[in-house]
Amino acid sequence: MLKTGSHIQINDTTLRDGEQAPGVVFTLAEKVAIARELAAAGVDEIEAGTPAMGDEEVEGIAAVVSQNFCTRVTAWCRLSETDVDAALRAGVKHVNISAPMSRLQMRVKLKAEPDEVAARVTRVIGYAREKGLEVALGGEDSSRADLRDIGLIAGAAAKLGVFRFRFADTLGLLDPFSTYEYIKRLRDETDLPIEFHGHNDLGLATANTLAAIRAGASAASVTVLGLGERAGNAPLEEVAVALPRTADARTGVDPTRLMELCDLVAKASRDSIPRAKPIVGADIFTHESGIHVAGLLHDVRTYQGLDPAMLGRRHKVVIGKHSGLAAVRSVCAAVGLDLDNSVAARVLARVKNIAKTTKTLVPDARVRSVARQELEGAETRDMAPARAELRLHP
Structure with a gap:
């Protein structure tokens, strides 16, 4: 199990073309720029590509x-000497050599049995x-493998x-409970x-990764924004931020750089x-609901469990169909417009109608414009002379 406060290595495979979403191709300049940001963010290891893809990949x-970089740079290789030679041409000092672990993949890909794969x-x-x-x-397709086969093959590798x-849960079949x-x-x-x-x-990639770490894994393989084959991989940003809250462990990743x-x-x-x-979406610290906003204005902890300041961000109140009086008052008070209950109620009613008609949020500037109109209307009503009713008697 994890030791309290232990460091979990974060290994990012974003630059490996084989783990990118279909159609995604990074230029050499983009690869270097992303690698630089990964290193600056504190990622422990960057899997920079698959050398066997050819000269252009080797160059990248x-x-x-x-x-x-201080960050370790590795290359991904199949189980062949030619892939190793390509990695050497790329200048890496570390490689990940992948072998099938499930008997299905052993037989289909290598036409081999476990002892032959171990050899x-x-x-x-x-x-x-x-x-x-x-x-x-x-260990490709480890989640469909017999753990004794993994033990046999990993044992052969350990001797070297x-x-x-x-x-690797290559097909994304696990849930957090089975992952754990x-x-x-596997530790046995x-x-x-x-x-x-x-x-x-x-x-479930994020949840499975966190479960694996709770069970004793010491490294997490992730990608930025979860880029990867099919539905993608565990996102770096989610794992890095969730880990201290779920496993009492830490990474070297700086959240403010995410x-x-x-x-x-x-x-x-x-x-x-x-x-x-999650973590990096534009709306995750945005609040519209009247109940939520009323609570936030008293104490942000009522409806915000993740501190946006940790990510270099701030929470934001927006006005729309679900807003309440507290939100309208707050938006107006920010520019010195003080609304009493009756005026605020009229402003809210008009603003909700605008939101329903346009099917969008209502910009703060428009909310304040409506408030000024209502304040001026209230002032006009207050200044209007009293009307006398004159009745004629026969």
């Missing part, structure tokens, strides 16, 4: 390596170690001095440090960040 990895792991990792590379063993085993049990049981099969790599097909990092990756991906995206 080499460009990242040449920046001499091949011994051969290829031995080759990489002879070339001076530090090696992590990647690999520094970590990556347990898998990792806990290998003494290697465990990294968890989760896919998000069921929307917005800038995610904006950069979104721009390079030619995509936008969903407004409700």
Whole structure:
């Protein structure tokens, strides 16, 4: 289990084309810029690419390596000596060599049984170690594997001095409960440090990653904004912020740099960040509900469990169909407009009608304009002379 306050290594695979969303291609300049931001944010390890993809990919990895970041830069390799040779051309000192762990993938991809895969792991990792590379063993499709097979193959790799085993939920099939049990049981099969790599097909990649860490994994494989095959991977920003709250553990990631990092990756991906995206979405610290706003104005802790200041952000009150008197008064008070109950009620009624008609939020400037109109109307009514009723008697 985790030690209190222990450091969890965050390994980012954002730059590896094989883990990007379909159609996403980073230029060399974008790769270097993203790697620079990852390093500045405090990510422990950057998996910079797959050298076997060709000379252009090798060049991109080499460009990242040449920046001499304090962050470790690795390359992803299949279980073959030619992939190792390509990694050497890229100039990395660390590689992740991946091998299938489920018997289905062993037989389909390698036409091999577990003992034969263990022998091949011994051969290829031995080759990489002879070339001076530090090696992590990647366990593809680990979540569908027999843990005894993982123990056999990881044991063969451990004899060669690999520094970590990556347990990959390649198809995103796990839930947090089964993830916890898998990792806990895996500790009985290998003494290697465990990294968890989760896919998000069921929307559980973040939860599974946190569960794996609670069960004893010491590293998390993540991507910025969850970029990855199919439904993507566990998002770096979610895991880094949630981890101290769920596992009493910490990472080296600086939360105040996450917005800038995610904006950069979104721009390079030619995509936008969903407004409700956890941690970095534009609306996650935005409040409209009258009940919520009334509570926030007294004490932000009533309806905000995550401090926006931790991320270099602030909470925001917006006006719309669901707003209440407290929100209208607050928006107007910010510019010195003091509304009594009757005026505030009229302003709120008009503002709600605007929101219903336009099906959008009402800008603060328009709310204040309506308030000024109502204040002027109230003043005019107060100044109007009393009317006398004259009756004629026969």
